[in-house]
Amino acid sequence: MAADRIPPHPDPRDVPLQQVLEALIEPARRTIVEQLSAGPSDIPCGGFDLAISKSTATHHFRVLREAGLIRQYYAGTSRMNSLRREEFDEAFPGLLEAVLWASVREAGLRVPGVA
Amino acid sequence: MAADRIPPHPDPRDVPLQQVLEALIEPARRTIVEQLSAGPSDIPCGGFDLAISKSTATHHFRVLREAGLIRQYYAGTSRMNSLRREEFDEAFPGLLEAVLWASVREAGLRVPGVA
DNA sequence: GTCAAACTTCGATCGGCATCGTACTATGGG
DNA sequence: CCCATAGTACGATGCCGATCGAAGTTTGAC
Numbered sequence: 001m002a003a004d005r006i007p008p009h010p011d012p013r014d015v016p017l018q019q020v021l022e023a024l025i026e027p028a029r030r031t032i033v034e035q036l037s038a039g040p041s042d043i044p045c046g047g048f049d050l051a052i053s054k055s056t057a058t059h060h061f062r063v064l065r066e067a068g069l070i071r072q073y074y075a076g077t078s079r080m081n082s083l084r085r086e087e088f089d090e091a092f093p094g095l096l097e098a099v100l101w102a103s104v105r106e107a108g109l110r111v112p113g114v115a
Numbered sequence: 116m117a118a119d120r121i122p123p124h125p126d127p128r129d130v131p132l133q134q135v136l137e138a139l140i141e142p143a144r145r146t147i148v149e150q151l152s153a154g155p156s157d158i159p160c161g162g163f164d165l166a167i168s169k170s171t172a173t174h175h176f177r178v179l180r181e182a183g184l185i186r187q188y189y190a191g192t193s194r195m196n197s198l199r200r201e202e203f204d205e206a207f208p209g210l211l212e213a214v215l216w217a218s219v220r221e222a223g224l225r226v227p228g229v230a
Numbered sequence: 231g232t233c234a235a236a237c238t239t240c241g242a243t244c245g246g247c248a249t250c251g252t253a254c255t256a257t258g259g260g
Numbered sequence: 261c262c263c264a265t266a267g268t269a270c271g272a273t274g275c276c277g278a279t280c281g282a283a284g285t286t287t288g289a290c
Contacts, residue, residue, distance in 0.1 A: 005238095005286075017217040018142065025136045026278080046236065056279050058238055063277095077236045077287045092217050098209035102132040120256075120268090141248075161266065171249050173268055192257045192266045 005074060012068030012084065012091035020092060023067035024099055028052055029060045033069060036083040037100055044078035069096075120189060127183030127199065127206035135207060138182035139214055143167055144175045148184060151198040152215055159193040184211075 023029055028050055035048055050057055061081065064070045068091065071082045088096060138144055143165055150163055165172055176196065179185045183206065186197045203211060 017214070017221055018140075020217075021136065021140045021214075022277090025133075025140055027133065028278090044236085052278090053280055054237065055239080055281075059278075062238095074287090077234095079237065092213060094209045094213035095217065098207060098213050099132070099136075102135075102207050102210065106132055137247095143248090159266080167248090168250055169267065170251075170269085174248075177268095189257090192264095194267065 006072060007062070007065065009065060009071055009084075010068050012088045015066075015068040015091070017092070020067050020069070020095070023063050023069055026060065026063070028056075029064055030099070030103060032060060032064060032081070033083065033096070034100060034103055036070065036081060037085070037096075042080045042082040044075070044080050046078070121187060122177070122180065124180060124186055124199075125183050127203045130181075130183045130206070132207070135182050135184070135210070138178050138184055141175065141178070143171075144179055145214070145218060147175060147179060147196070148198065148211070149215060149218055151185065151196060152200070152211075157195045157197040159190070159195050161193070 024033070031050060032048055036043060045057060045061060046054075048057070052060075061070070061072065061079075065072055068088055069084060071084050073080050073082075085096070139148070146165060147163055151158060160172060160176060161169075163172070167175075176185070176187065176194075180187055183203055184199060186199050188195050188197075200211070
């Protein structure tokens with residue numbers, strides 16, 4: 001079975017705020033969350049646009065999963081990732097929205113044309 | 116003059132999200148923000164309920180100030196602190212509310228009586 | 231059965247932040 | 261003027277997390 005390889009997913013309501021903030025503070029991890037939030041479909045670990053090694057990426061995915069932010073499951077040899085949006089929002093209302101909003105806003109400010 | 120002793124206060128809109136999260140991730144600093152948010156009046160550096168040394172506290176106040184979260188001014192020998200609620204909310208809508216809400220919720224869960 | 235692809239696990243390294251004690255500065259009271 | 265009060269500034273220390281490479285594991289394709 002493939003399910004055996006899938007580590008535990010805590011209920012977001014059981015995750016301390018401290019752990020959630022620690023998960024969201026790392027830029028690469030925020031990028032992961034942003035890309036998941038932006039796209040309509042789940043993304044395999046290797047499908048993200050990240051400038052880090054595979055082993056480091058694995059570490060980041062684990063931190064996000066243990067913080068209740070993402071769900072992971074296998075599809076063949078690929079480990080898929082999906083954002084646990086609703087469940088997480090129930091536990092931490094407004095938090096993800098605020099962080100993502102600020103991220104997008106900053107990304108926008110870096111691009112414009114006014115320079 | 117006393118004003119000379121007051122370091123610069125950046126506009127929250129100029130503070131990167133990364134810096135804000137780094138400011139809010141430290142428990143002692145969140146405690147400071149919470150106590151400011153809870154009370155109706157400003158609080159001097161020495162008026163907080165913190166289990167850390169003075170020099171460490173000074174460090175935390177600086178980090179919060181530089182993140183655009185608090186305003187500091189002198190009243191005699193006391194350095195007063197106030198939460199920059201509205202200005203900060205304009206720059207990071209919903210963020211402070213979400214963090215404070217989660218904090219309060221957790222604090223409540225630790226006390227009850229069901230245990 | 232054999233190979234390649236996709237990740238994970240394990241140790242080691244390295245840099246940054248929280249922490250503290252000590253010394254220093256500014257203010258106000260007696 | 262002198263002292264107490266309230267913080268700040270400055271190293272020094274110690275820990276924790278991000279990072280990587282190398283080796284291991286699981287799956288699917290052929």
